[in-house]
Amino acid sequence: NAGVTQTPKFRILKIGQSMTLQCTQDMNHNYMYWYRQDPGMGLKLIYYSVGAGITDKGEVPNGYNVSRSTTEDFPLRLELAAPSQTSVYFCASSEGSGQYFGPGTRLTVT
């Protein structure tokens, strides 16, 4: 049981480039989330999903897109990367109480 996995672990992007952050969970959880965490700050919710085919915006969705075609996968798409998107991105899943987090993707946009 791998839990929540994320790829890549690290990435450097140039301004204007695009990329997809991958997230997969093998716990059959319906709920999945994407957060970003800036240094010394708490986690900010970008997007979330309550099940396959259903997604909704969180607190800071601008500049990002998501899809949820299966229960297991919840990729996060960055279009036209900007320096303000330099952050650590965490994916999480839950079913009932308690969210389980992936190891994170450290993204730098220069």
Place this chain on the structure above:
Amino acid sequence: GQNIDQPTEMTATEGAIVQINCTYQTSGFNGLFWYQQHAGEAPTFLSYNVLDGLEEKGRFSSFLSRSKGYSYLLLKELQMKDSASYLCAGPGPGGGNKLTFGTGTQLKVEL
């Protein structure tokens, strides 16, 4: 929605007890979570309180008072490995399973 407030930093001595406080708005309450996050790692779930009172899990305990919008995490017999950030989280805007996280309390355990 929630405003989650917790102290930025705390320092404590190995073997001692430390209490980390968290206050939140009481509207839309649906449970209060505590997470531990070591530097460079993902948050890990510590506790979930939905009823008033103290819940104990080994060296860690969590307390909730819903009427006061107040929670604390109590760490006993502190160890060096307890040096980490402790995040308090409550229900996010719109409720459901969304969470709003505090900025975290950075705990440093010293000899």
